[in-house]
Amino acid sequence: DADVTQTPRNRITKTGKRIMLECSQTKGHDRMYWYRQDPGLGLRLIYYSFDVKDINKGEISDGYSVSRQAQAKFSLSLESAIPNQTALYFCATNNGQGADGYTFGSGTRLTVV
Amino acid sequence: AQSVSQHNHHVILSEAASLELGCNYSYGGTVNLFWYVQYPGQHLQLLLKYFSGDPLVKGIKGFEAEFIKSKFSFNLRKPSVQWSDTAEYFCAVRGTGGFKTIFGAGTRLFVKA
Numbered sequence: 001d002a003d004v005t006q007t008p009r010n011r012i013t014k015t016g017k018r019i020m021l022e023c024s025q026t027k028g029h030d031r032m033y034w035y036r037q038d039p040g041l042g043l044r045l046i047y048y049s050f051d052v053k054d055i056n057k058g059e060i061s062d063g064y065s066v067s068r069q070a071q072a073k074f075s076l077s078l079e080s081a082i083p084n085q086t087a088l089y090f091c092a093t094n095n096g097q098g099a100d101g102y103t104f105g106s107g108t109r110l111t112v113v
Numbered sequence: 114a115q116s117v118s119q120h121n122h123h124v125i126l127s128e129a130a131s132l133e134l135g136c137n138y139s140y141g142g143t144v145n146l147f148w149y150v151q152y153p154g155q156h157l158q159l160l161l162k163y164f165s166g167d168p169l170v171k172g173i174k175g176f177e178a179e180f181i182k183s184k185f186s187f188n189l190r191k192p193s194v195q196w197s198d199t200a201e202y203f204c205a206v207r208g209t210g211g212f213k214t215i216f217g218a219g220t221r222l223f224v225k226a
Contacts, residue, residue: 101159
C-alpha cells in the first residue's frame with residue numbers, strides 16, 4: 001500500500017458544487033499538507049496541519065477548507081467549486097525534523113466545468 | 114520575499130547527454146534544499162536533499178546537486194541521461210527550523226531515445 005493515499009484520483013465536477021478530496025497516510029507523521037499544482041507555477045500550499053488540533057492557511061487558501069479527522073487523515077474541501085480551481089491536487093506528509101522531505105500522494109486531478 | 118527560480122522551463126536532450134538544471138533561491142537564512150522528480154502521470158518523489166556538510170549531494174538514479182552558498186544556487190546534474198529520466202523536476206527550499214517548503218515552477222525534461 002502507498003504511504004500516502006488520495007481519493008479520488010480523477011474528478012469532474014460542475015461549478016458551484018461542493019467537493020471533498022481525501023488523504024490518508026501510514027507514515028505516522030504529524031504534519032500533513034495540501035498543495036495544488038498548476039502548469040508553470042509549481043506547487044502552491046493551500047493548507048497545512050501540524051497535528052489534529054493545529055490547522056493553518058497556506059498561501060492560496062481562499063475557496064478551500066480542510067478537516068483533520070485523525071493523525072492519519074486530512075481532507076480538503078471546495079465549498080463551491082469554480083473553474084479556476086481546476087488543477088492537480090497533492091497531499092503530502094513529513095515528520096518536520098531536520099531536512100525531512102515530503103512524501104506525496106499520487107494526486108487528484110480535479111476539473112471544474 | 115522567499116522564492117525559488119528554475120531557469121529552464123523545458124529541456125530536450127538526447128540520451129547520453131549531460132544534464133544540468135539550474136536552481137536559484139532567495140531566502141534570508143540557512144536553508145535545506147531539495148530536488149523532487151515527477152515522472153509522467155505520477156506523484157512527486159524526493160530525488161535528493163541538502164541539509165548540511167558536503168555541498169555536493171548525491172541522490173538516486175545517478176543524480177547529484179551542488180549547493181553553492183555564495184550564489185544561492187542548487188543545480189541538479191547527471192553525467193549521462195537516459196530516456197527514463199524524462200520527467201518534470203522541481204527545486205524546493207525550506208528554512209532550517211521552518212516548515213514551509215517553497216517550490217520552483219519546475220523544469221520539464223524530455224530525453225530523446
